Amino acid sequence: MAEANLRHVLLIDDEEGIRKVMSIALRDAGYVVWTAESGEQGLEIFERERPALVLTDIKMPGMDGIGVLRRIKEMETDSEVIIITGHGEMELAISALQLEASDFITKPIHDEALFISLKRAEEKISLKRQLRDYMENLELKVQEATAEIQRISDFQANLIDNSLDGIVAGDEGRKVVIFNDSAQRLTGFREEEVVGRITLEDLYEKEIIDNWLGRLKQEEDHPGDESNTHLDTTIRSRTGERIPIRLTHTILRQKGQKVGCVTFFQDLREIRRLEKRLVQSERLAAIGQTSATIAHAIKNIVGGLKGGMFVVNKGFELSNQDYLQNGWDMVQRNVGKISSLAMDLLTYAKERKPEYRLAEANEVAAEVVELLRTRAEEFKVNLTLEATEGLEPVSMDVSGIHQCLVNLINNAIDACWPELCGHEQGQVTVRTRRHPDWAVCFEVEDNGCGIDENIKERIFTNFFSTKGADGTGLGLMNVQKITREHQGSMEIDSEPGRGSVFRLLLPSGPNREGKDPSELEGRENENPESSSVGA
Amino acid sequence: MKKKKILVVDDELDMRTFITTLLETSGYRPIIAVNGEEGLQKARETKPAAIILDVMMPREGGIQMYRELKTDDELKEIPVIMLSAIAKKTFFHSQQVLNTYRGQKVPEPAAYIEKPPETEELLQILEQCIGC
Numbered sequence: 001m002a003e004a005n006l007r008h009v010l011l012i013d014d015e016e017g018i019r020k021v022m023s024i025a026l027r028d029a030g031y032v033v034w035t036a037e038s039g040e041q042g043l044e045i046f047e048r049e050r051p052a053l054v055l056t057d058i059k060m061p062g063m064d065g066i067g068v069l070r071r072i073k074e075m076e077t078d079s080e081v082i083i084i085t086g087h088g089e090m091e092l093a094i095s096a097l098q099l100e101a102s103d104f105i106t107k108p109i110h111d112e113a114l115f116i117s118l119k120r121a122e123e124k125i126s127l128k129r130q131l132r133d134y135m136e137n138l139e140l141k142v143q144e145a146t147a148e149i150q151r152i153s154d155f156q157a158n159l160i161d162n163s164l165d166g167i168v169a170g171d172e173g174r175k176v177v178i179f180n181d182s183a184q185r186l187t188g189f190r191e192e193e194v195v196g197r198i199t200l201e202d203l204y205e206k207e208i209i210d211n212w213l214g215r216l217k218q219e220e221d222h223p224g225d226e227s228n229t230h231l232d233t234t235i236r237s238r239t240g241e242r243i244p245i246r247l248t249h250t251i252l253r254q255k256g257q258k259v260g261c262v263t264f265f266q267d268l269r270e271i272r273r274l275e276k277r278l279v280q281s282e283r284l285a286a287i288g289q290t291s292a293t294i295a296h297a298i299k300n301i302v303g304g305l306k307g308g309m310f311v312v313n314k315g316f317e318l319s320n321q322d323y324l325q326n327g328w329d330m331v332q333r334n335v336g337k338i339s340s341l342a343m344d345l346l347t348y349a350k351e352r353k354p355e356y357r358l359a360e361a362n363e364v365a366a367e368v369v370e371l372l373r374t375r376a377e378e379f380k381v382n383l384t385l386e387a388t389e390g391l392e393p394v395s396m397d398v399s400g401i402h403q404c405l406v407n408l409i410n411n412a413i414d415a416c417w418p419e420l421c422g423h424e425q426g427q428v429t430v431r432t433r434r435h436p437d438w439a440v441c442f443e444v445e446d447n448g449c450g451i452d453e454n455i456k457e458r459i460f461t462n463f464f465s466t467k468g469a470d471g472t473g474l475g476l477m478n479v480q481k482i483t484r485e486h487q488g489s490m491e492i493d494s495e496p497g498r499g500s501v502f503r504l505l506l507p508s509g510p511n512r513e514g515k516d517p518s519e520l521e522g523r524e525n526e527n528p529e530s531s532s533v534g535a
Numbered sequence: 536m537k538k539k540k541i542l543v544v545d546d547e548l549d550m551r552t553f554i555t556t557l558l559e560t561s562g563y564r565p566i567i568a569v570n571g572e573e574g575l576q577k578a579r580e581t582k583p584a585a586i587i588l589d590v591m592m593p594r595e596g597g598i599q600m601y602r603e604l605k606t607d608d609e610l611k612e613i614p615v616i617m618l619s620a621i622a623k624k625t626f627f628h629s630q631q632v633l634n635t636y637r638g639q640k641v642p643e644p645a646a647y648i649e650k651p652p653e654t655e656e657l658l659q660i661l662e663q664c665i666g667c
Contacts, residue, residue, distance in 0.1 A: 303651020323556055
């Protein structure tokens with residue numbers, strides 16, 4: 001509907017003189033004027049022309065001014081009606097105002113009063129129109145905003161539902177309000193079974209709730225401290241099973257008010273399964289890398305065995321007792337070699353179960369030094385032990401540490417080959433020492449060929465051997481593996497041509513967390529295949 | 536005919552036992568040394584027909600002993616069969632490097648056999664070396 005022109009006026013009066021005088025004045029002031037001599041005629045014109053302003057006499061034969069006013073207001077236009085009253089018609093004027101007349105003016109009509117009244121009516125219409133526009137605009141804005149909120153809410157709901165993390169939110173009373181698809185999949189609960197029905201306490205361990213409450217309290221003291229911590233804990237499934245999860249949680253706020261808590265978690269069984277698979281594949285890859293070296297070592301031993309057989313055969317052929325004895329010794333030695341190679345390999349390839357007990361570092365070191373003295377003498381290397389007295393006993397897997405020291409000392413003896421280093425006298429010194437950060441330090445020092453930087457990087461990472469056919473490339477790998485099981489550490493100082501120092505550092509106690517390290521290894525081995533996610 | 540003396544220099548007992556048995560049963564007289572020092576000494580004492588020398592030995596190593604043999608006027612004509620776990624190619628490369636490094640030219644050994652040696656191969660090579 002086109003808006004009525006504010007300058008269009010309908011003038012209704014039964015007195016012709018008044019119509020004439022007033023219409024002249026109005027037209028002079030720039031209004032477009034229609035005139036009517038009765039209420040009925042006035043309404044007719046009004047319906048046709050829809051003027052914004054109506055001036056009507058109140059006392060008229062037939063339909064009077066009140067009647068006109070009433071009918072116009074019924075038509076729900078924004079037109080304004082000004083009533084013209086005679087003297088002593090105040091009561092009528094008041095009832096006209098009650099019927100929402102814009103104003104009244106009294107006869108005799110002064111131009112000034114007329115125009116003020118008209119101007120007010122115009123302003124009123126303008127205001128009404130602005131208000132209406134504003135309201136219409138507002139409705140549009142609200143619609144837009146609602147759509148946006150809906151969109152964001154859909155997006156968030158989507159995000160929550162499709163998250164790979166389980167998401168569970170609780171209100172201030174810790175009653176569950178959000179339970180996403182991943183959480184349902186993991187726990188076996190359906191959304192409708194938990195939302196509004198159970199609390200976070202029903203799902204999580206008490207320590208998590210306490211932690212959450214603690215943080216609530218803490219945040220009151222230090223607002224803004226929203227640091228998320230990863231906690232390894234469990235969630236209860238529908239069947240009552242406790243599923244290991246890694247959880248973070250945060251406090252939900254609305255206008256600064258805490259309204260609840262939201263928790264995010266991942267299935268640790270899945271993570272652990274993947275970690276385990278990674279470790280296994282690394283181990284297999286490592287074994288693959290070294291198989292060429294092993295093949296070489298086996299080839300040598302086979303050579304020894306063949307040689308032994310040859311000598312034994314000659315013994316039979318010539319009935320020579322010496323050949324029989326020598327050949328048989330060779331066979332036995334080489335069988336010994338192949339079995340120790342197999343043991344080396346098994347130690348690396350297989351999970352072995354270390355047995356920890358309190359042991360004297362000095363005793364272990366002395367045993368190994370005695371064991372290797374013959375070999376050192378054969379190589380004309382001087383092997384000495386410098387033990388620090390009064391060391392506390394340390395928890396260790398004695399046979400593992402034994403093996404480490406055998407490896408390190410053998411390496412040190414090998415490093416003293418004059419061909420490699422040119423030293424007159426090979427010297428290997430084994431020490432037990434105190435250490436500021438560790439319970440004990442085993443040190444094996446040689447004055448051999450040393451290790452250059454290039455090789456130093458590879459001695460642990462690859463199945464790397466500098467000894468040609470004599471090395472399997474497994475020794476230091478095993479040393480490192482056993483050291484790790486002890487949660488210990490290895491240090492190497494070496495200078496090419498001057499010698500090397502290998503340090504094996506062991507922590508006090510079974511390990512620093514007070515857990516048996518073998519448990520860590522062992523636990524991962526339980527039901528490796530049954531722990532996949534029931535998705 | 537007098538049995539030909541063959542000097543066997545090897546630190547490994549297994550290898551010594553095998554080679555001496557092989558030589559003894561094939562009509563040679565093996566002489567044993569367990570390192571380069573002893574090997575040089577016995578070479579001078581016995582003047583063997585050939586030397587079977589292990590490259591990788593502790594102390595006086597095979598390479599060092601070989602160089603000393605070849606720079607000793609009394610011994611340099613004795614054919615040497617090198618025995619090693621090191622691949623032939625690697626060994627000859629290292630010899631070239633050493634020659635350059637020390638500024639002395641040492642001739643290549645009469646033969647080079649990778650460990651473990653085959654009986655027939657060893658005997659054949661030995662015959663060739665003594666024959667030449």
